[in-house]
Amino acid sequence: MAAGPAHHVVIVGAGFGGLxxxxxxxxxxxxxxxxxxxxxxxxxxxxxxxATASLATSEIAWPIRSLLRxxxxxxxxxxxxxxxDSREKAVLLSDGEAVPFDTLVLATGARHAYFGHDEWERxxxxxxxxxxxxxxxxxxxxxxxxxxRCTNEAERAGFLTFVVIGGGPTGVELAxxxxxxAHDTLRRDFRNIDTRQARIVLVEAGPRILPGFRRSLSDYAxxxxxxxxxxxxxxxxxxxxxxxxxxxxxEHLSAKTVIWAAGVAASPAAEWLHAPADRAGRxxxxxxxxxxxxxxxxxxxxxxxxxxxxxxxxPGIAPAAKQEGRYVAETITxxxxxxxxxxxxxxxxxxxxxxxxxxxxxxxxxxIRVTGWPAWWLWGFAHIYFLIxxxxxxxxxxxxxxxxxxxxxSARLITQERAKDDx
Amino acid sequence: MAAGPAHHVVIVGAGFGGLxxxxxxxxxxxxxxxxxxxxxxxxxxxxxxxATASLATSEIAWPIRSLLRxxxxxxxxxxxxxxxDSREKAVLLSDGEAVPFDTLVLATGARHAYFGHDEWERxxxxxxxxxxxxxxxxxxxxxxxxxxRCTNEAERAGFLTFVVIGGGPTGVELAxxxxxxAHDTLRRDFRNIDTRQARIVLVEAGPRILPGFRRSLSDYAxxxxxxxxxxxxxxxxxxxxxxxxxxxxxEHLSAKTVIWAAGVAASPAAEWLHAPADRAGRxxxxxxxxxxxxxxxxxxxxxxxxxxxxxxxxPGIAPAAKQEGRYVAETITxxxxxxxxxxxxxxxxxxxxxxxxxxxxxxxxxxIRVTGWPAWWLWGFAHIYFLIxxxxxxxxxxxxxxxxxxxxxSARLITQERAKDDx
Numbered sequence: 107m108a109a110g111p112a113h114h115v116v117i118v119g120a121g122f123g124g125l126x127x128x129x130x131x132x133x134x135x136x137x138x139x140x141x142x143x144x145x146x147x148x149x150x151x152x153x154x155x156x157a158t159a160s161l162a163t164s165e166i167a168w169p170i171r172s173l174l175r176x177x178x179x180x181x182x183x184x185x186x187x188x189x190x191d192s193r194e195k196a197v198l199l200s201d202g203e204a205v206p207f208d209t210l211v212l213a214t215g216a217r218h219a220y221f222g223h224d225e226w227e228r229x230x231x232x233x234x235x236x237x238x239x240x241x242x243x244x245x246x247x248x249x250x251x252x253x254x255r256c257t258n259e260a261e262r263a264g265f266l267t268f269v270v271i272g273g274g275p276t277g278v279e280l281a282x283x284x285x286x287x288a289h290d291t292l293r294r295d296f297r298n299i300d301t302r303q304a305r306i307v308l309v310e311a312g313p314r315i316l317p318g319f320r321r322s323l324s325d326y327a328x329x330x331x332x333x334x335x336x337x338x339x340x341x342x343x344x345x346x347x348x349x350x351x352x353x354x355x356x357e358h359l360s361a362k363t364v365i366w367a368a369g370v371a372a373s374p375a376a377e378w379l380h381a382p383a384d385r386a387g388r389x390x391x392x393x394x395x396x397x398x399x400x401x402x403x404x405x406x407x408x409x410x411x412x413x414x415x416x417x418x419x420x421p422g423i424a425p426a427a428k429q430e431g432r433y434v435a436e437t438i439t440x441x442x443x444x445x446x447x448x449x450x451x452x453x454x455x456x457x458x459x460x461x462x463x464x465x466x467x468x469x470x471x472x473x474i475r476v477t478g479w480p481a482w483w484l485w486g487f488a489h490i491y492f493l494i495x496x497x498x499x500x501x502x503x504x505x506x507x508x509x510x511x512x513x514x515x516s517a518r519l520i521t522q523e524r525a526k527d528d529x
Numbered sequence: 530m531a532a533g534p535a536h537h538v539v540i541v542g543a544g545f546g547g548l549x550x551x552x553x554x555x556x557x558x559x560x561x562x563x564x565x566x567x568x569x570x571x572x573x574x575x576x577x578x579x580a581t582a583s584l585a586t587s588e589i590a591w592p593i594r595s596l597l598r599x600x601x602x603x604x605x606x607x608x609x610x611x612x613x614d615s616r617e618k619a620v621l622l623s624d625g626e627a628v629p630f631d632t633l634v635l636a637t638g639a640r641h642a643y644f645g646h647d648e649w650e651r652x653x654x655x656x657x658x659x660x661x662x663x664x665x666x667x668x669x670x671x672x673x674x675x676x677x678r679c680t681n682e683a684e685r686a687g688f689l690t691f692v693v694i695g696g697g698p699t700g701v702e703l704a705x706x707x708x709x710x711a712h713d714t715l716r717r718d719f720r721n722i723d724t725r726q727a728r729i730v731l732v733e734a735g736p737r738i739l740p741g742f743r744r745s746l747s748d749y750a751x752x753x754x755x756x757x758x759x760x761x762x763x764x765x766x767x768x769x770x771x772x773x774x775x776x777x778x779x780e781h782l783s784a785k786t787v788i789w790a791a792g793v794a795a796s797p798a799a800e801w802l803h804a805p806a807d808r809a810g811r812x813x814x815x816x817x818x819x820x821x822x823x824x825x826x827x828x829x830x831x832x833x834x835x836x837x838x839x840x841x842x843x844p845g846i847a848p849a850a851k852q853e854g855r856y857v858a859e860t861i862t863x864x865x866x867x868x869x870x871x872x873x874x875x876x877x878x879x880x881x882x883x884x885x886x887x888x889x890x891x892x893x894x895x896x897i898r899v900t901g902w903p904a905w906w907l908w909g910f911a912h913i914y915f916l917i918x919x920x921x922x923x924x925x926x927x928x929x930x931x932x933x934x935x936x937x938x939s940a941r942l943i944t945q946e947r948a949k950d951d952x
Binding site for chain 2: 144163164167171181183184240296328434508514516519520
C-alpha cells in the first residue's frame with residue numbers, strides 16, 4: 107500500500123452513496139479505500155432500459171477505477187466483503203484478506219426480496235445488476251421467439267403473456283416499455299404471431315401504483331399505462347410463482363415471463379455487526395448515520411433505515427444516498443479537525459420522477475407537478491444530466507432520440523446463451 | 530406457415546453470406562426461411578473491439594428479424610440445426626422439428642480450432658461470438674484487478690502477461706489494442722501496479738504476421754506492433770496451454786491471460802451431408818458452389834472450400850461470403866426461370882485491411898497500398914460504411930472519435946460474474 111495520511115477510511119460499495127463519500131473526501135487528510143465486488147458503478151434508475159433493449163450495458167455503467175482515478179488519496183479494490191471484525195477494526199474479504207480501517211462506511215445496497223419465497227427467484231428474476239438486466243432481456247425477447255415457433259395455442263398464449271409484479275417506479279417503467287416493445291417495436295418482425303396480441307399484466311398488492319407519489323399522479327400513471335395496453339391489477343397479491351405462471355388469489359395466470367419488481371432486502375451488513383435492523387434488513391442508524399454501538403461505522407443508502415421527523419423514512423433512491431454520502435464525508439472531516447459534531451442528517455426531497463413508456467411521465471417537485479410529454483422530456487433531461495461524462499450523455503441521448511422518432515430499439519440481443527447452456 | 534410461392538429456400542446461418550442470399554431473393558418467386566441459433570447478425574470484423582472494451586455488444590450486432598422484416602417472403606426462425614435429411618429434403622432442428630426445403634443454403638460459419646487440443650479452449654478462449662468477446666474482456670480486465678491485489682511478484686507478473694496466439698488480422702488487432710489498454714487507457718487507474726509494465730506477446734508459428742498480406746505490409750505491421758510495445762515471436766509454435774501459461778518450444782511463458790486467434794474449423798455441415806471436406810471441415814464445393822452429389826444444396830462462406838484458378842482458395846472474410854451469397858441467389862433465380870446455368874463463381878478481391886492499435890493500419894487494394902494513419906482513417910471509414918443502419922454508424926463513430934482523442938474506452942465492464950459463479 108502507498109504511504110499517506112494516517113487515518114484510513116474504508117468504503118464498502120461504489121453505488122451512489124459510496125462514491126459520494128469517496129469524492130467528498132478527496133481533499134481531506136485521509137486515505138480512502140473503496141471496495142466493491144463489481145468493477146463498475148451502475149446507474150440503476152435506467153437499468154430497466156437495458157432489460158427492455160433500449161440501452162446497452164456500457165451506456166449506464168462506468169469502471170469504478172476510472173471514476174476515482176483523479177483522486178490520489180483513493181484506492182479501488184475489487185473484492186467481496188464477507189464480514190467485519192469490529193474488535194480488530196478490519197473488513198474481511200472472501201479470499202481471506204483483512205483490510206483494516208479507522209472509519210468504515212457501509213454502502214452495500216440491496217437485492218430483491220421474495221418475502222421468504224427465494225425459490226420464486228428463478229421464475230421471476232428481479233432487476234438489480236447488469237446481469238439481471240441481460241437475463242430479463244433474454245427472457246422477454248426469447249418469449250416472442252418461442253411464441254413464433256409454437257403450434258399449441260395455449261402454450262403460445264403463455265409465451266405472449268408478461269407479468270410484472272410490483273407497481274413502484276421500476277414495475278411501471280418495465281410494464282410500459284414491454285407494452286411498447288410488443289405493440290410497436292416488434293410489430294412487423296414476426297410472421298406467425300401478432301405481437302400486438304401480447305398481454306402485459308402489472309400486479310400490485312396495494313391499492314394504487316406508484317405509492318410513493320401523490321394520488322393524482324398515481325391515477326394519471328394508471329390511465330397512461332392502460333392506454334398503452336397494460337392490464338393493471340390493483341389490490342392483488344401473488345401467492346405463487348412457477349415456471350408456468352403466477353397464482354393471484356384463486357386465479358392462475360399462465361405466463362412464461364414473470365419479472366419481480368416488488369420488494370428489496372438490504373445486504374447482510376447488519377448481520378456483520380449484529381446491529382439492529384428493520385424487517386428489510388436495513389440498519390437502524392443513529393441520527394448521525396452511525397451504527398448504534400459503533401461510532402466509527404456509518405451506514406448509508408439502501409443499507410440504512412433513516413427515520414425522518416414526520417415518522418416516515420428516507421426513501422431508497424439515488425438522491426437520498428448521495429445526500430447521506432455527503433453528510434458522512436462532512437462528519438468524518440469535522441471529526442478529524444476536532445470540531446463540534448454536525449447537526450443530525452436531514453433529507454431534502456428533491457422530487458420524484460417516473461416514466462410510463464416513451465410518451466408520458468410523472469414528475470413531482472412538491473411545488474409543481476407535471477404529467478404527459480412535458481414530464482417525459484423533463485425526465486429525460488434530468489437523467490441525462492445525472493449521467494456521468496459527456497460520452498455517456500451523448501450516447502444515451504442519441505439512443506433515446508432514435509427510439510423516440512423511429513420506435514426502433516437497438517439493443518435487442520439475446521446473449522449469454524452459452525453461459526446458460528454450460529450451467 | 531404462411532401460404533406463398535411453392536419453392537422453399539432454407540438458409541442456415543445469418544452471417545454475411547446467409548443474409549446476402551436472403552436479401553437477393555427478396556423479389557424472387559420463392560419462400561425463404563432463415564434459421565440461426567442466435568437472434569442476431571454479428572459484424573465479426575469488429576468483434577475484437579468488444580473484447581478490448583472499445584465497443585458495446587449492441588453496436589456490432591443486429592436482430593436478424595429486424596434486418597429481414599421488410600422482405601415479406603422471408604421468415605426468420607430461431608433454432609439450432611443438428612442435421613440434414615437429404616432424402617426427405619428437410620433440415621433437422623434440435624427440438625425434433627423438421628423443416629422441409631426445395632433448395633438449401635448452408636452458411637453456418639466457423640468456430641476456432643485447437644488442432645486436436647480441445648482442452649486448451651478453457652485456458653485460451655477464441656473470439657467468434659458476443660459471449661466470447663465478453664469472456665475475453667472479463668479476463669483481460671480481471672487480470673489487471675488481480676495484479677493490483679497480488680503481493681507475490683511472480684504471480685503478479687503472470688497476471689500482467691497477455692499472450693495472443695496467431696498472427697492473422699484478429700491476433701494483430703487484439704495484441705495492438707491490449708497494448709494500448711495497458712500502456713495508455715488504464716495507465717492512471719491503479720495504485721499498486723504500473724500497467725505500462727504489462728507484457729503483451731504475440732505468437733505466430735509462421736515466418737511473418739498477416740500472412741495474407743504482401744511482405745512489405747507484414748513488415749510494416751511488425752514494426753508498428755513493436756512500437757506499441759508488443760513482443761512478437763515469429764516461427765514459434767505453441768505446444769501446450771494451461772491455466773498457468775503456454776509452452777513455446779522448450780520455453781514456458783507464465784501468463785494468466787491467453788487468447789486463441791490461431792485457427793478456425795468449419796461447422797459440422799460437411800458431416801450432415803457426408804460431403805467431401807478439407808482438413809478444416811470446409812465442404813469442397815463444385816464450381817457453382819453446390820455440394821457434390823447434392824445439386825439443391827449450396828455451401829458458402831466459412832462452410833465452403835472454394836478453389837480459385839491460381840490454386841489458392843477464396844479467403845474466409847466477409848466480402849467473399851457476400852459475393853458467394855449473391856452468386857447463389859442469382860443461381861437459384863436463374864434455375865427457377867429455367868435459363869442456362871451461370872458461369873462458375875469467381876471471387877473478386879476487393880482488398881485487405883487490418884489495424885494495429887488506434888494510429889496505424891495496413892490497407893492493400895492491389896493497385897495501391899496504404900500504411901500509417903491514413904490507412905487507419907481509411908479502415909475506419911470502410912468499417913463504418915459497412916455497418917448496417919445510421920444509428921450503429923453514429924454510435925460506433927462517436928465511440929472511435931472518443932477513444933481517438935481521449936484514449937478512454939467506455940465499455941470496460943466485467944460482467945457475467947454471476948453466470949460464472951453459478952456454473
